[in-house]
Amino acid sequence: xxxxxxxxxxxxxxxxxxxxxxxxxxxxxxxxxxxxxxxxxxxxxxxxxxxxxxxxxxxxxxxxxxxxxxxxxxxxxxxxxxxxxxxxxxxxxxxxxxxxxxxxxxxxxxxxxxxxxxxxxxxxxxxxxxxxxxxxxxxxxxxxxxxxxxxxxxxxxxxxxxxxxxxxxxxxxxxxxxxxxxxxxxxxxxxxxxxxxxxxxxxxxxx
Amino acid sequence: xxxxxxxxxxxxxxxxxxxxxxxxxxxxxxxxxxxxxxxxxxxxxxxxxxxxxxxxxxxxxxxxxxxxxxxxxxxxxxxxxxxxxxxxxxxxxxxxxxxxxxxxxxxxxxxxxxxxxxxxxxxxxxxxxxxxxxxxxxxxxxxxxxxxxxxxxxxxxxxxxxxxxxxxxxxxxxxxxxxxxxxxxxxxxxxxxxxxxxxxxxxxxxxxxxxxxxxxxxxxxxxxxxxxxxxxxxxxxxxxxxxxxxxxxxxxxx
Numbered sequence: 001x002x003x004x005x006x007x008x009x010x011x012x013x014x015x016x017x018x019x020x021x022x023x024x025x026x027x028x029x030x031x032x033x034x035x036x037x038x039x040x041x042x043x044x045x046x047x048x049x050x051x052x053x054x055x056x057x058x059x060x061x062x063x064x065x066x067x068x069x070x071x072x073x074x075x076x077x078x079x080x081x082x083x084x085x086x087x088x089x090x091x092x093x094x095x096x097x098x099x100x101x102x103x104x105x106x107x108x109x110x111x112x113x114x115x116x117x118x119x120x121x122x123x124x125x126x127x128x129x130x131x132x133x134x135x136x137x138x139x140x141x142x143x144x145x146x147x148x149x150x151x152x153x154x155x156x157x158x159x160x161x162x163x164x165x166x167x168x169x170x171x172x173x174x175x176x177x178x179x180x181x182x183x184x185x186x187x188x189x190x191x192x193x194x195x196x197x198x199x200x201x202x203x204x205x206x207x
Numbered sequence: 208x209x210x211x212x213x214x215x216x217x218x219x220x221x222x223x224x225x226x227x228x229x230x231x232x233x234x235x236x237x238x239x240x241x242x243x244x245x246x247x248x249x250x251x252x253x254x255x256x257x258x259x260x261x262x263x264x265x266x267x268x269x270x271x272x273x274x275x276x277x278x279x280x281x282x283x284x285x286x287x288x289x290x291x292x293x294x295x296x297x298x299x300x301x302x303x304x305x306x307x308x309x310x311x312x313x314x315x316x317x318x319x320x321x322x323x324x325x326x327x328x329x330x331x332x333x334x335x336x337x338x339x340x341x342x343x344x345x346x347x348x349x350x351x352x353x354x355x356x357x358x359x360x361x362x363x364x365x366x367x368x369x370x371x372x373x374x375x376x377x378x379x380x381x382x383x384x385x386x387x388x389x390x391x392x393x394x395x396x397x398x399x400x401x402x403x404x405x406x407x408x409x410x411x412x413x414x415x416x417x418x419x420x421x422x423x424x425x426x427x428x429x430x431x432x433x434x435x436x437x438x439x440x441x442x443x444x445x446x447x448x449x450x451x452x453x454x455x456x457x458x459x460x461x
Contacts, residue, residue, distance in 0.1 A: 109397075164390035164391060170389045171386035174392070
């Protein structure tokens, strides 16, 4: 990397990497939705999700390396770091859900988990659509509003799903497994809201 | 008996001889194949002899020899260990130190339970459409070919066959899993789907399990050539739609 490149505030690489991360998040969420919708027939999709998780780590490392090698950045260093981390969190949660389905020997899905994965996928779609708009710090409010709405819906679903686990007479093993899985799904949906908040903050600061 | 506790073996051997029970005592694992050849009624095992390999061993013995009474007689153990053993198919768990008479009574009780279960073997097979349900083998067959059902799939099939009405998902779950079904749990749907796939593969041209949307499932063998509306333009041909019937064929072949 030349001196001029280190000093010039060219953000192409950062934005390109964020867009890659957005596509990766979207793919992971889509795979999880498919996996839960057809569970247990397509359990092997967990392997594809793991590939997404590795890809997410690669992109995050590349972003951080890039950050360490440049003096001037197109947006605050802290924002780049936070956004990279938040995007990575989504894929980490998704991978955990897919992995724990196998680890906990889950025989069949829960309808609520299928609905939550649908919400997660839709929220990730919004992220993937809004990340390219960051290049020109364009208005992303319609995406962030939708992500917030989806997060609220996710919260409601999680609470209902959790409450259903504590009805009388339910197998304690089912409760242990699904309480944990619901929490991870909720974690993934919450992480999409974190991403939306960070993106919103970046746009407000740089417009 | 698989044990290395010399003192306990000595006391027990005397009582076994007094009762005239044929027995063999070994200090290591005996393969399930060898156990089959020995034609045993009961196996008493101290799991400490096998170390950490005891769990796969117990699973393998209990699965391969469902008619064998398996009694674990071992030193102090945790609740988790006892629950795990019993869930793998062990009939009883006796904690050492114990009186040999107590152990022998537990063996006798386990043998009584097994004999009662053997009497149930006489339950005749059920024929539904092209499928013959062999209760004693825990399996369904089309002709001589096994449908390849897992234990749970078979239990669901058996439950549906024995009922002449629509069974609600919650009811099926409660009867098969033994717990209340959590709202949203798709277990019944998943297992019925697998069951249908296997039945469809073994008996193409027949529908056995019918979905009642939002309610549950009903068993009724329906041949696709039976001329049901919209199903086939072909004229009626045997076999026609038949409700399951019980066929008395005596004892099982195998």
